[in-house]
Amino acid sequence: MRSASAAEDSTARARIRDAAVLRFSREGFRASLRTIAQEAGVSAALVVHHFGSKDGLREACDEHVLAVIREQKRDAVGPTGPTQLLARMAELDEWAPLVGYALRSMQAGGDLARAFLDHFAADAEEYLREGVAAGTILASRDEVARARYLTVMGYGAFLLDIALHPPEDPADLRAYLHGYLERTGLPAMELFTQGLFTDRSMLDAYLMYVTDPPAEG
Amino acid sequence: MRSASAAEDSTARARIRDAAVLRFSREGFRASLRTIAQEAGVSAALVVHHFGSKDGLREACDEHVLAVIREQKRDAVGPTGPTQLLARMAELDEWAPLVGYALRSMQAGGDLARAFLDHFAADAEEYLREGVAAGTILASRDEVARARYLTVMGYGAFLLDIALHPPEDPADLRAYLHGYLERTGLPAMELFTQGLFTDRSMLDAYLMYVTDPPAEG
DNA sequence: CAAGATGCTAAACGCGCGTTCAGTTGGGCA
DNA sequence: TGCCCAACTGAACGCGCGTTTAGCATCTTG
Numbered sequence: 001m002r003s004a005s006a007a008e009d010s011t012a013r014a015r016i017r018d019a020a021v022l023r024f025s026r027e028g029f030r031a032s033l034r035t036i037a038q039e040a041g042v043s044a045a046l047v048v049h050h051f052g053s054k055d056g057l058r059e060a061c062d063e064h065v066l067a068v069i070r071e072q073k074r075d076a077v078g079p080t081g082p083t084q085l086l087a088r089m090a091e092l093d094e095w096a097p098l099v100g101y102a103l104r105s106m107q108a109g110g111d112l113a114r115a116f117l118d119h120f121a122a123d124a125e126e127y128l129r130e131g132v133a134a135g136t137i138l139a140s141r142d143e144v145a146r147a148r149y150l151t152v153m154g155y156g157a158f159l160l161d162i163a164l165h166p167p168e169d170p171a172d173l174r175a176y177l178h179g180y181l182e183r184t185g186l187p188a189m190e191l192f193t194q195g196l197f198t199d200r201s202m203l204d205a206y207l208m209y210v211t212d213p214p215a216e217g
Numbered sequence: 218m219r220s221a222s223a224a225e226d227s228t229a230r231a232r233i234r235d236a237a238v239l240r241f242s243r244e245g246f247r248a249s250l251r252t253i254a255q256e257a258g259v260s261a262a263l264v265v266h267h268f269g270s271k272d273g274l275r276e277a278c279d280e281h282v283l284a285v286i287r288e289q290k291r292d293a294v295g296p297t298g299p300t301q302l303l304a305r306m307a308e309l310d311e312w313a314p315l316v317g318y319a320l321r322s323m324q325a326g327g328d329l330a331r332a333f334l335d336h337f338a339a340d341a342e343e344y345l346r347e348g349v350a351a352g353t354i355l356a357s358r359d360e361v362a363r364a365r366y367l368t369v370m371g372y373g374a375f376l377l378d379i380a381l382h383p384p385e386d387p388a389d390l391r392a393y394l395h396g397y398l399e400r401t402g403l404p405a406m407e408l409f410t411q412g413l414f415t416d417r418s419m420l421d422a423y424l425m426y427v428t429d430p431p432a433e434g
Numbered sequence: 435c436a437a438g439a440t441g442c443t444a445a446a447c448g449c450g451c452g453t454t455c456a457g458t459t460g461g462g463c464a
Numbered sequence: 465t466g467c468c469c470a471a472c473t474g475a476a477c478g479c480g481c482g483t484t485t486a487g488c489a490t491c492t493t494g
Contacts, residue, residue, distance in 0.1 A: 012471080033452065043473050048453065050471090107324070109380035117381060136418075138411055142403055149374075149404035150413075152381075156373030157366075163326035164334060164369075185423060186359055187366035193420040194355055195412035196367075201353075203410040206402060229441075250482065260443050265483065267441090 013050050016040040018097075020047075021061050025100030029058065029108060062112040065101050070119070087177055096173050107159050121151040157184070230267045233257040235314075237264075238278050242317030246275065246325060279329040282318050287336075307390040316390055324376050338368040374401070 019040035023031040033054055037044040051057040072089060089095040106113045125147035131137030140146040158180060167176045197203075236257035240248040250271055254261040268274040289306060303319065306312040323330045342364035348354030357363040375397060384393045414420075 032450075034450085044452085045454085045474080046472055054452065106377065107380060109383060114381055117377075136415055137413055138407075138415055140404065140407055145400065146404040146407065149401050149408075152377050152401075153370050153374040156375070156377035157370040158373070160323065160334075160369050160373035160376060163324060164331055166326060183362065184366050184369075186427070187357065187363040189420045189423045190355075190357055190363065191366075191408070192413040193417055196354055196409040198353055198355055200410055203406045206406045210403070249480075251480085261482085262444080262484085263442055271482065 012040070012042055012046065016042060016047055016050060016057070017060055017064055020057050021065065021101045022097045024058075024061060024104060025097045028104055033057075061101065062105070065098050065105070066112060066115060068095075068098055069102065069116075073123075093174075099173055103159060103162065106155060107163070117148075117151060117155070120155070121148045124148075124151045229257070229259055229263065233259060233264055233267060234274075234277055234281055237274050238282060238318045239314040241275075241278060241321060242314045245321055250274075278318065279322070282315050282322075283329060283332060285312075285315055286319065286333075290340075304394055307394050310391070313390050320376060320379065323372060324380070334365075334368060334372070337372070338365045341365075341368045 016036065020031075020036045023036050023039055027035075033047050034044045036057075037047050040047075047057060051060055069089070072095070089099050102112075102116060106116060125143060128137055128140075128143060128147055128150075132139050132143075161180055161183075162176070167173075169175075233253065237248075237253045240253050240256055244252075250264050251261045253274075254264050257264075264274060268277055286303075286306070289312070303316050307316045319329075319333060323333060342360060345354055345357075345360060345364055345367075349356050349360075378397055378400075379393070384390075386392075
């Protein structure tokens with residue numbers, strides 16, 4: 001079936017789509033149709049001919065990226081966290097444009113971003129439950145909310161870090177990810193194993209507040 | 218000196234700057250000069266006359282927003298967390314455009330975003346040290362890295378959440394913030410008081426890895 | 435009062451964008 | 465063979481953008 005990867009599809013349509021993913025990944029969604037067409041070695045008119053409009057092209061890219069990442073996840077052996085999935089994919093240069101596209105998409109918001117996050121949050125929930133069952137992870141009063149919170153936090157921190165320190169070579173997500181993990185590894189580990197507070201008073205105060213909220217101003 | 222607020226400055230230059238902050242806050246930095254000029258009740262040419270170019274206008278907005286937020290912070294009585302600063306400011310409709318501008322700026326990256334985060338991370342560091350000294354917060358092996366990590370995480374999560382669920386009325390940050398805190402309050406409190414793992418094995422493994430890293434591939 | 439700076443505008447310029455259009459090529463099929 | 469349809473292109477269109485230019489009032493100042 002799949003001889004090596006989807007890149008083997010050398011129809012003009014696929015070439016345009018791949019070129020679009022690459023340029024969107026590098027330049028954001030401001031990348032022009034003409035630039036994309038040039039990268040694919042076709043005319044700008046052909047892009048519109050195949051995808052109807054620039055928005056149509058973006059939708060096609062969205063579907064493609066989501067499909068590939070889902071397939072990658074299915075093929076992955078054993079459970080891995082959602083962050084680890086993109087991280088491992090970034091390790092292979094072949095997938096770098098897809099990961100870059102996904103990150104751009106999350107930063108821009110929209111349907112694909114929501115789809116990604118729902119997907120990853122659902123994964124996180126599963127892995128957290130497994131951890132709780134295995135006794136390695138503490139139980140939460142609201143597993144769904146926790147999974148979502150941790151997912152949004154992880155990706156949000158990574159995206160903001162990228163925005164603050166844009167890599168000179170956007171293609172080299174590998175190097176960037178390495179540096180990011182180096183910077184955040186220790187505080188993350190401390191937070192996840194020890195928390196931040198020395199006692200339960202803040203949590204108890206919050207729980208009290210939630211169950212018996214003060215009157216609205 | 219300051220009769221009520223900076224909004225009292227009714228020179229055309231100030232009106233243009235305030236209009237720019239408002240529109241940038243609502244529409245992002247794609248907002249056009251003509252739109253901003255119209256909002257300020259002047260011609261587009263006058264904007265260029267006063268600020269040289271659109272980039273010049275953005276720089277002026279950056280300086281203004283940073284200055285106002287710093288001043289607000291100085292006036293604030295007692296220590297408050299950096300997140301709480303923006304949160305409290307968002308409560309007052311008067312400051313909402315400034316806060317919106319700051320958030321847009323962080324999402325877009327650039328110098329102002331770095332300035333904000335350095336500022337807030339330094340604040341966080343101070344408050345964390347106070348907490349450690351007071352015995353309410355656990356000490357970290359690297360206070361600087363932890364302060365930065367928590368700051369990037371907090372704002373990153375909030376920004377991603379906004380991108381995923383853009384409020385229908387961007388001006389009403391107040392309502393949005395309320396919903397966000399409702400969604401994340403419990404898992405955040407749990408994480409900060411209890412951590413995530415049941416034992417120290419992950420942290421110990423990480424510390425071992427850092428002090429004695431495996432050979433590079 | 436003359437002269438020049440200052441605040442400000444209407445109109446236009448040039449550019450890059452997404453998109454459209456008329457037309458060419460070439461393979462599949464009655 | 466003749467026809468058609470799909471793939472594809474170069475040129476142009478229309479638009480909105482940031483910016484420029486020329487000119488007009490209105491103050492300031494010697």
